Every structure is written in structure tokens, then in C-alpha cells.
Amino acid sequence: MSAELSESLARFFIGGVIVSFFAVLAEMFRPKSFAGLFGAAPSIALATLGLTIASHGPHYAATEARSMILGSIAFLCYAASTTWLLWRFKPSALTATLSLLPIWFAVSFAFWLAIR
């Protein structure tokens, strides 16, 4: 098995476990506004940054983390828009969350254009 494939498998397994763990926390906690905090938990970062440090070194991972700050702002814009749409027009949650996903891409792309 190639090193790339085994790294991808490790990412898949660790990512699945960590994301499921935070999903369980979100399911357990009340009130829902508090449980929602786990929807923006650093699950992908926790799952992948360790492997990135091991394969590319700490400086590469720190660059990724710097970029992640901008990704978080894009996520904030996306989550705030989703809240507004669901609160104001009451579409189904899946429709609202999927239809507004381009906001995350647009804000992230704008940041990428600004810092590249």
C-alpha cells in the first residue's frame, strides 16, 4: 500500500471518529444554542493537523492554521446567513444549509485572493 493511500485512510478514519464524537456532544447538550457550538468544533483540524505536522513539519501546519482563521470567518458569515434564512423564511434545514454553502466558498475565495 502506498504511503499516500495509507495517509488518506488514516485521515478518513480519524476524521470520521472525531466528527462523530463532536456530533454526539451536540446531540447530548441542551439548550440547542449551546449544542450548536459543537457544529463549529475544530473537528477537521484536530483530525488532520497532527498528520500534517508528521508529514510536512510544524511550519507548514502553522501556515494552514493561519489560513484556517480566514476559513472560520467564512464559516461565521455562512452560519449567520443560515440562521437568518431559517429564522425569517423557515425553509427546510437541508435546503437552507446547502443553498447557502456558496457563501463559505465566496468569502474564502475573496480571502484567498487578498492574501495569495
Added chain:
Amino acid sequence: MIIGARFSAIKGIKPHEWIIRFVFGGAVCVAAGLIAQHYGPIVGGLFLAFPAIFPAGASLVEAHEKQHKARAGYNGTNRGRTVAAIDAYGAAMGCIALAGFALVFCIWLPRTSPWVVFLLATLAWLTIAVGAWLLWRKLRHRAATHKTDSR
């Protein structure tokens, strides 16, 4: 009690919901790794804050609330969507903490042990997330009190 945990809620999660979360989570982590490999750490880093399971999570929150109301004999469609909106509001507050996690990581990683940085960043995320939520709750309570007093 301000914040509560119900362990019995875990039993309510159906097998296909576990699978959706596991597969989505795993797939996004693999995709983030591949994107970083092809486009470099700047683009790859953006995807570390990708709303991976947020759509699946919000729709499951809506479905659970709807089922809960249906068991009581009500049509819970509107209630389910309102709860999904509240969940999304919580996620928006969580994004501030997510940025805090990333900030701690990029400041400390080059000079400290990765284990220590993981611990510090996770603690920072938890502190900021809970702090932001408590602050929001306090402000909301104050606004409600002020509104009642002014009547």
C-alpha cells in the same frame, strides 16, 4: 441549570445517522488533505474550517425535533426549523472559538511541542465558545429585562 447533558440522547441516534456523520467527516478530512497537497497550505488551511457536517447536523436536529413533536401529536415542522435556526446561531458563536483555536495554533506551533499546542488550542476553543455563549445569554437576559421594565 444553565447547561445540561442528556446521555440518553445518544440512544436516539439511528445507525444511518452515525454512518452519515462518520463518512462525511472522514471524506472532508481526506478532501482537505488532498486540496492542501495540490494547492498548498493556504488553500488547504481554509478547508480546515469547512462546514463539514453542519448541513447534515442541522437537518438531523430539525428531524429529531419534528419527530419529538409528532410523538406528542403536533405538526413539528415549524418548531423543527426554528430549533435548526437556534442550532445555527450556536454554530456562528462557535466560529469565533474556531478562529481562536487556529490563532493559538499558528502562534505557538513553530516554537512549542505539538501536543502542548493541541491541548492549548482545544482549551482556547472551549473557553472562547463557552464564554461567548454565556455572554450572549447574559446580554439577551439583560435586553429582555430592560424590555419588561420599560413597559
